[in-house]
Amino acid sequence: MSIRKLNAREYLVNLVAVTALMPVYGRREHAARPALDAFALRRARDMAVLAGTRVPVYRERYAAAGVDPRAIASWEDFRRLPLMDKATIREGWPARSVAEGSNLDNCILSTSSGSSGMVMTIPHLGDRMWPYLISGQRMLRWATGDRYPFWYRQAYVYTSEYPLLRVPGFYPMTFIPTAADPERLLDQLEQLKPHLLHTYPTVLRDLIALAPERMAALRLRGCSVGSELSTQAERDSWAAVLGIRVCDEYSSEELGRIASQCPEGRYHLHEDVVFTETVDDDGQPTTGVGEVVGTEFHNRTMPFVRYRQGDLARIINEGCPCGRHTRLLVDLVGRRNDGFLLRDGRRLPAGFLLDVAYRAILGDPDLVTAYRFVQRDPDTAVFEVVPGTSWRESSASAVVASLTAELPSSLTVSVAEVAEIPRSAGGKRQTVVRAF
Numbered sequence: 132m133s134i135r136k137l138n139a140r141e142y143l144v145n146l147v148a149v150t151a152l153m154p155v156y157g158r159r160e161h162a163a164r165p166a167l168d169a170f171a172l173r174r175a176r177d178m179a180v181l182a183g184t185r186v187p188v189y190r191e192r193y194a195a196a197g198v199d200p201r202a203i204a205s206w207e208d209f210r211r212l213p214l215m216d217k218a219t220i221r222e223g224w225p226a227r228s229v230a231e232g233s234n235l236d237n238c239i240l241s242t243s244s245g246s247s248g249m250v251m252t253i254p255h256l257g258d259r260m261w262p263y264l265i266s267g268q269r270m271l272r273w274a275t276g277d278r279y280p281f282w283y284r285q286a287y288v289y290t291s292e293y294p295l296l297r298v299p300g301f302y303p304m305t306f307i308p309t310a311a312d313p314e315r316l317l318d319q320l321e322q323l324k325p326h327l328l329h330t331y332p333t334v335l336r337d338l339i340a341l342a343p344e345r346m347a348a349l350r351l352r353g354c355s356v357g358s359e360l361s362t363q364a365e366r367d368s369w370a371a372v373l374g375i376r377v378c379d380e381y382s383s384e385e386l387g388r389i390a391s392q393c394p395e396g397r398y399h400l401h402e403d404v405v406f407t408e409t410v411d412d413d414g415q416p417t418t419g420v421g422e423v424v425g426t427e428f429h430n431r432t433m434p435f436v437r438y439r440q441g442d443l444a445r446i447i448n449e450g451c452p453c454g455r456h457t458r459l460l461v462d463l464v465g466r467r468n469d470g471f472l473l474r475d476g477r478r479l480p481a482g483f484l485l486d487v488a489y490r491a492i493l494g495d496p497d498l499v500t501a502y503r504f505v506q507r508d509p510d511t512a513v514f515e516v517v518p519g520t521s522w523r524e525s526s527a528s529a530v531v532a533s534l535t536a537e538l539p540s541s542l543t544v545s546v547a548e549v550a551e552i553p554r555s556a557g558g559k560r561q562t563v564v565r566a567f
Contacts, residue, residue, distance in 0.1 A: 134239055134240065134241060134291060134292070134293060134294055135239065135240075135294070136294050137239075137257055137260070137294045137296075138257065140258065141257035141258045141260070142296065144258040144261075145258060145259075145260050145261045145264065145296055146296055146298070148261035149261045149264050149265060149296060152261065152265060153265050153268065156265045156266075156269065156403060157269075159403050160269070160455055160457070161454055161455055161456070162456065163456060164448075164456050167402050167403070167456060167457060168206075170402075170403060171402050171403070171406045171428075172203075172205070172206060172209065174403075174406070174428040175203075175209055175406045175426045175428070175436075176200065176203040176209065177428075178426055178427070178428060178431075178434050178436050179200035179203060179209065179212055179426070179436050179437075180200045180201055180203075181230065181431060181434055182200070182230075182434040182436045183199070183200040183201075184200075185230040185231045185232065186227075186228060186229070186230050186231070186433075186434055187223065187226070187227040187228075187231075188215070188219055188220060188223045188227050188228050189215065189434070189436065192213050192215070192219075193212065193213070195213075196211075196212075196213045198211050198212055198213070200212065209437075210408070210416060210437075212436065212437050213437070214410070214414050214424060214437050214438075214439055215435070215436060215437055215438045215439065216438075216439045217251060217385075217438075217439070217441070220251065220433075220435075220438075221251045224251070224252060225252075225254075228433060229254065229432060229433050230431060230432055230433070230434065233254070233432045233433075235254055235432075237256055237257055237258075238254035238255055238256055238257060238432055239254070239255045239256075239257050239260065239294055240252055240253070240254050241253050241255065241293075241384050242384065243383070243384040243385065251384070251385070253384050253385060253430070253433055254430075254432045254433050255430055255432065255433075256431070256432055257294070259429060259430075259431070260294060262387070262404060262428070262429040263387055263388070263429075264295065264296060266387060266388035266401050266404045267388065268302070269388075269391070269401070270355060270378075270380050270388060270391040271285065271327060271329065271353065271355060273378060273391055273392065273393050273394055273399075274327065274329075274353040274354060274355035274376070274378040274391075274392075275326075275327060275352050275353030276353070276376070276394045277394050277453075278352070279302075279327070279353070281300070281301045281302055282300065282301075282303075283302065283303075283326035283327050283352065283353075284303050284304075284305065284323060284324070284325045284326050284327070285302065285303065285304040285305070285325060285326070285327040285328075285329060286304075286305055286307055286319075286320055286323055286325035286327070286328050286329070286330075287304050287305065287306045287307065287329050287330075288307045288308075288309060288316060288320075288328065288329070288330035288331075288334055289306070289308070289309060289329075289330065289331070289358075290308065290309055291308070292306040305323055305325070307319050307320070307323075309330075309331065309334055309554070313334075313337040313338055313340075313341045314341065316334070316337075316338060317338055317341060317342060317345055317346070320338075320349060321345065321348075321349070324349070325349070325351065326351065326352040326353065327351065327352060327353045327354070327355070328349075328351055328353075328354045328355070329354075329355045329356075329357075330356060331356065331357070331358055331359050331560070332356045332357075332359045332360075332361035332365070332366075332379075333359055333501070333552075333554075333560040333562065335354070335356055335369055335377070336365070336369075336501065337500065337501060339369055339372050339373075339496075340496075340497075340499075340500040340501070340519065341500070343372045343496065346372060346373060347372055347373060347374060349373075350374075351373055351374075351375055352375065353375060353376075353378075354369070354370075354373060354375060354376075354377045354378070355377075355378050355379075355380055355391075356377060356378070356379055356380070357379060357380040357381065357382060358382070359560070359561075359562070360463075360465050360481055360482060360485060360562070360563075361379060361485070362482070362485045362486050362489050363379075363396075364486065364489055364490070364493070365485075365489050366378075366379060368493070368496070376394070376396065378391065378392040378396070379391075379392050379398070380392070381398065381442075381460065381463060383425075383440060385425075385427070385435050385438060385440070386405050386425040386427045386435055386438065386440060387401075387404055387405060387427055387429070387430075388401045388404055388405070389401060389404075389405050389407060389423070389425060389440075389460070390407070390460040393451065393453040393455060394453055395451055395452050395453045397451050397453070397459050398459055398460040398461065398463065399451070399453075399455050399457045399458075399459060399460075400446070400457050400458050400459070400460055401457070402457045402458065403428070404427070404428060404429070405425045405426065405427050405428065406425065406426040406428070407423060407424070407425050407446065407458075407460070408423075408424040408425070408437070408446070409421035409422060409423055409424065409444060409445060409446050410422050410424050410439075418445075418446075419445060420443055420444065420445045420462050420464065421443065421444075421445070422439060422440070422441065422442070422443060423439075423440040423441070423442045423443070423444050424437055424438065424439055424440065425437075425438050425440055426438065441466050442463065442465065442466050443462075443463075443464050443465065443466070443480060444460050444461070444462055444463040444464065445460075445461050445462040446458050446459070446460060446461070447459050447461055462482075463482065464480035464481065464482035464483060465480055465481030465482050465563070466481065469481040469563060469565070470483070470484060470563060470565065471484060471506045471512065471542070471563075471565055472506070472509060472565060473509055473539060473541060473542060474509035474510060474541065475541065477539070479538070479539075481562075481563040484504055484563050485504075485562060485563060487534060487537045487538060488502060488504050488514065488534070488562075488563075490533060490537070491514070491530045491533035491534050492516075492530065495519075495521050496519075497519045497520045497521040498518075498519050498521050498522055498526060499516040499517060499518060499519050499522065500517045500518070500519045501516070501517040501551070501552040501560075502514065502515060502516045502517070502552065502562070503515045503552045503560075503561070503562055503563075503564060504562065504563050504564070505564045505565075505566055506542075506564070506565045506566060506567070507566055507567065508567050509567075510541065510542065510543060511542070511543045511544075511545070512538075512542055512543070512544050512545075513544075513545055513546070513547050514530060514531075514534060514544060514545070514546045514547070515546075515547050515548075515549045515552065516530070516546060516547070516548060516549065517548075517549060517550065517551060517552060518548055522548075527546040527548075530546050531544055531545065531546055
């Protein structure tokens with residue numbers, strides 16, 4: 132669905148807020164751990180109290196669990212709140228999942244991509260878009276190595292344009308829809324001559340496969356990818372072509388900006404935007420790989436408190452050479468329900484499969500221009516490829532040999548040459564698909 136533009140009042144309120152608060156959020160990036168925890172606990176409690184008093188689905192769930200958000204005084208108290216899931220919030224739309232007294236006419240309505248199989252509408256007050264603008268600017272600044280002057284031109288190659296502030300001469304951004312073919316996209320980039328590119332990983336993959344020398348000639352100062360899973364090895368290969376670091380970001384429509392790669396390449400949680408946890412299969416906190424659970428701090432129209440994101444990752448708390456003290460997201464391996472499922476019950480995470488797939492084609496950048504790994508049933512998988520200029524008859528057997536060397540012997544893998552890998556209606560291209 133298309134997203135309406137900001138009206139004059141909303142624009143002015145967001146402009147004032149961004150101007151006043153961007154320095155505050157910038158300083159908070161380097162705040163000490165106790166200050167970060169205190170801020171996050173205060174905001175998480177506020178959102179839980181709002182949800183428990185004004186949003187029926189939360190109020191009912193908290194009452195059934197016998198918990199009162201107003202009694203929260205520690206993270207231990209906060210973790211007693213029951214988890215919330217997408218199905219419950221989606222089914223309650225709008226009467227039971229939106230804060231009572233909200234006027235949706237004053238909201239910007241965005242839609243989740245439905246990668247989990249459930250599309251969901253999320254309202255944001257039009258005059259409260261500034262937190263997302265500030266966290267977005269932070270992400271892009273990290274992608275340029277902490278050097279993002281206000282005159283840098285950004286190319287935003289995505290499915291739809293978000294309502295963004297436009298101040299002539301300040302952080303100019305040009306939206307380019309992904310509907311165009313790679314040749315046309317590259318033509319537009321060459322005309323724009325951007326300093327910074329932000330897009331889907333599969334779009335960048337297509338552009339570099341089409342003409343690596345033309346992409347290198349853009350002389351980008353920064354590149355950020357997101358909304359799809361990509362591997363560090365693949366991003367490093369793109370970085371070698373572009374001559375800059377290619378940074379990843381992890382976000383969702385529900386929770387906003389969750390984590391971004393800093394100039395050192397580590398995923399820092401945006402702990403002043405979202406409080407992020409991981410839980411095990413029983414919904415209990417875990418220090419190992421677990422399901423990502425988030426509490427977003429700014430959406431007071433449709434709160435998300437201890438919301439199950441559906442992705443698997445691990446959180447650690449250790450120092451980073453960049454000097455930031457926020458916790459780090461590691462082992463991000465994709466959605467809980469993504470990846471392959473074997474007959475014996477084992478799961479192969481999407482992140483692992485992407486690594487295996489990329490290593491199979493790593494030796495020759497001209498071997499394929501696009502690929503997709505599809506599991507048809509518990510025993511077989513097909514590696515679909517769009518052949519590149521160096522693809523030969525023998526290439527398929529070499530790719531199969533590489534894949535089978537790393538995958539369980541119970542999974543039979545074949546290669547299929549295809550004309551294209553289609554994108555979804557939302558503009559994304561799913562690289563790992565379980566079709567049963």
